[in-house]
Amino acid sequence: MRASQILIPTMKEDPADADVASHRLMLRAGLIRQVASGLYTWLPLGLRVLRKVEQIVREELTQAGAQEVLMPVVQPAELWQDSGRWDKMGAEMLRIKDRHDRDFCLGPTHEEIITDLFRREVQSYKSLPVNFFQIQTKFRDERRPRFGVMRAREFIMKDGYSFHADAASFAETYQAMFDAYTRICSRMLLNFRAVEADTGNIGGANSHEFHVLADSGEDVIAYAEGGSYAANLERAEAVTTLDQPPAPAAKLEKIATPAVRTIADLVELLGKPADALVKTLIVHGEESPIALVLRGDHELNEVKASKLDGVASPLRMATDAEITAAIGAEPGSLGVVGLQLPCFVDRSAAVLSDFVCGANETGYHYTGVNWQRDAALEEHQIKDLRNVMPGDPSPDGVGVMAYARGIEVGHIFQLGTTYSEAMSATVLDENGRDVAPIMGCYGIGITRFVAAVIEQNFDDAGIIWPEPLAPFSVHILALAYEKSEAVRDCADALYAACKDAGLDVLLDDRKERPGVKFNEADLIGLPHRITVGDRNLKEGKVEYRKRSETDSELIDQNDVVQHVLNQRS
Ligand code: ATP
Ligand code: MG
Numbered sequence: 001m002r003a004s005q006i007l008i009p010t011m012k013e014d015p016a017d018a019d020v021a022s023h024r025l026m027l028r029a030g031l032i033r034q035v036a037s038g039l040y041t042w043l044p045l046g047l048r049v050l051r052k053v054e055q056i057v058r059e060e061l062t063q064a065g066a067q068e069v070l071m072p073v074v075q076p077a078e079l080w081q082d083s084g085r086w087d088k089m090g091a092e093m094l095r096i097k098d099r100h101d102r103d104f105c106l107g108p109t110h111e112e113i114i115t116d117l118f119r120r121e122v123q124s125y126k127s128l129p130v131n132f133f134q135i136q137t138k139f140r141d142e143r144r145p146r147f148g149v150m151r152a153r154e155f156i157m158k159d160g161y162s163f164h165a166d167a168a169s170f171a172e173t174y175q176a177m178f179d180a181y182t183r184i185c186s187r188m189l190l191n192f193r194a195v196e197a198d199t200g201n202i203g204g205a206n207s208h209e210f211h212v213l214a215d216s217g218e219d220v221i222a223y224a225e226g227g228s229y230a231a232n233l234e235r236a237e238a239v240t241t242l243d244q245p246p247a248p249a250a251k252l253e254k255i256a257t258p259a260v261r262t263i264a265d266l267v268e269l270l271g272k273p274a275d276a277l278v279k280t281l282i283v284h285g286e287e288s289p290i291a292l293v294l295r296g297d298h299e300l301n302e303v304k305a306s307k308l309d310g311v312a313s314p315l316r317m318a319t320d321a322e323i324t325a326a327i328g329a330e331p332g333s334l335g336v337v338g339l340q341l342p343c344f345v346d347r348s349a350a351v352l353s354d355f356v357c358g359a360n361e362t363g364y365h366y367t368g369v370n371w372q373r374d375a376a377l378e379e380h381q382i383k384d385l386r387n388v389m390p391g392d393p394s395p396d397g398v399g400v401m402a403y404a405r406g407i408e409v410g411h412i413f414q415l416g417t418t419y420s421e422a423m424s425a426t427v428l429d430e431n432g433r434d435v436a437p438i439m440g441c442y443g444i445g446i447t448r449f450v451a452a453v454i455e456q457n458f459d460d461a462g463i464i465w466p467e468p469l470a471p472f473s474v475h476i477l478a479l480a481y482e483k484s485e486a487v488r489d490c491a492d493a494l495y496a497a498c499k500d501a502g503l504d505v506l507l508d509d510r511k512e513r514p515g516v517k518f519n520e521a522d523l524i525g526l527p528h529r530i531t532v533g534d535r536n537l538k539e540g541k542v543e544y545r546k547r548s549e550t551d552s553e554l555i556d557q558n559d560v561v562q563h564v565l566n567q568r569s
Contacts, residue, residue: 022454023148038145038153048471077103106139119425133160160442211406227399250368463525
């Protein structure tokens with residue numbers, strides 16, 4: 001492609017409203033333009049990258065035995081009513097009406113459509129397993145679209161769905177998809193991690209997210225240093241090393257703590273560390289308020305808490321007024337001694353001795369509290385309620401936990417028979433009985449992948465494309481192309497030779513100053529740059545530079561294409 005014939009509207013300055021590197025660079029390098037909040041146009045350069053991501057995904061899934069289909073973006077309400085989700089989906093689903101006043105939505109996902117296809121077209125267990133995928137536009141009216149295409153409202157997803165006669169068949173396909181996702185990330189040369197993930201309200205044991213590691217990631221990953229355990233923080237299990245609290249040594253004492261509101265206030269007043277204190281949080285229950293008890297230095301994990309029996313989901317913290325009404329004390333003075341509410345105690349709080357907590361009387365705390373003696377632990381349920389902390393032991397016993405940030409690019413999980421049962425998508429088994437197949441579900445954020453790749457591959461000057469995803473592999477900068485016949489001849493010849501060698505090549509033949517060409521080449525970030533200028537051509541040389549390296553070298557104009565090919569292999 002000639003730069004004079006392709007729209008690459010670069011920007012010299014950072015756009016004001018772009019908070020992360022990928023968003024900034026995608027705008028500056030002319031890959032995308034925003035149309036409205038969360039809606040983007042992909043320009044020629046960006047689209048070339050997107051197509052490369054799609055192609056890698058398509059190849060690996062096809063290789064792994066999945067078959068490609070293409071389902072509509074616009075979906076009829078009836079199918080969502082069939083699955084029971086028409087009323088359950090919140091404001092993320094955009095609902096529309098056609099000219100006959102019939103209800104439709106813009107597909108946020110495609111379980112309903114694929115399950116409907118399956119129930120119409122597949123009748124016998126003999127046709128199982130089947131595994132479908134598509135690469136298609138999704139619409140989700142995200143509350144806070146942000147970070148450019150990373151969290152957009154309209155985006156492209158690869159979504160896949162498999163159907164199985166039994167658990168063993170599901171497990172096999174799940175593993176095949178896990179392996180395919182691993183190969184996809186590896187082929188893109190990403191630093192990534194597969195982690196155990198929360199299964200949401202669908203349940204099932206198997207769920208993994210694939211995260212591209214980057215400081216700008218929205219998710220926290222908890223992983224074991226010196227071990228192999230890794231999970232999304234939402235899901236990572238927190239363990240304690242003690243089985244039992246140590247024997248009580250202190251006696252129970254009530255002390256006045258008039259100005260104490262928070263754990264930090266209490267640490268300051270008593271001079272004790274936060275891990276010797278206990279905090280009591282009150283949440284809404286299905287019937288009455290429920291107390292959640294944690295060590296002072298630990299954070300509540302809301303995903304874990306919202307799954308506790310009797311706790312309202314989504315989780316809602318009680319207001320100050322609700323707390324005072326239920327307990328008769330202000331939120332800063334709650335504790336476990338004499339507490340009259342149903343209570344869940346975190347594992348780490350349950351093994352404390354001689355701890356401090358509120359006295360359920362405004363302005364007072366107890367010190368020297370011991371569960372067995374003072375707080376009827378046997379009446380409470382001990383659960384994992386908290387976020388793992390860096391330094392905790394790994395739940396599998398190997399290594400010490402640490403945090404990293406990740407961008408979720410893929411998610412694979414088990415749907416069980418939720419959709420096949422709700423939508424009566426059954427097959428006949430070998431005894432002629434109707435059975436609901438087990439389903440698996442496999443997503444990849446195609447557009448998000450492009451941003452995630454940039455988050456791992458840039459410097460101050462711009463993007464540094466990894467070879468497999470670069471919009472073009474080679475950038476020929478022809479200096480004074482319009483003035484110098486020698487430059488023109490050489491650049492055109494190299495351009496043709498690159499194409500003959502099967503290289504994707506961009507020739508900068510524009511009437512621009514060298515400085516502009518160099519800066520834009522750095523910004524766009526193609527892996528190989530050949531600069532053709534009169535001065536070096538006098539010696540028959542051109543300049544070669546790799547985008548990922550700072551030094552350039554002079555190479556004979558006749559050898560440079562081969563040189564590029566050598567660098568790539
Ligand atoms: P998130 O927690 O980031 O909202 P999700 O759990 O809603 O993701 P899935 O429904 O599993 O995501 O969708 C599959 C994949 O689609 C995700 O792993 C992600 O890569 C991508 N994706 C989801 N929402 C968006 C979005 N708003 N913009 C771009 N990509 C998205
Ligand atoms: Mg989401």
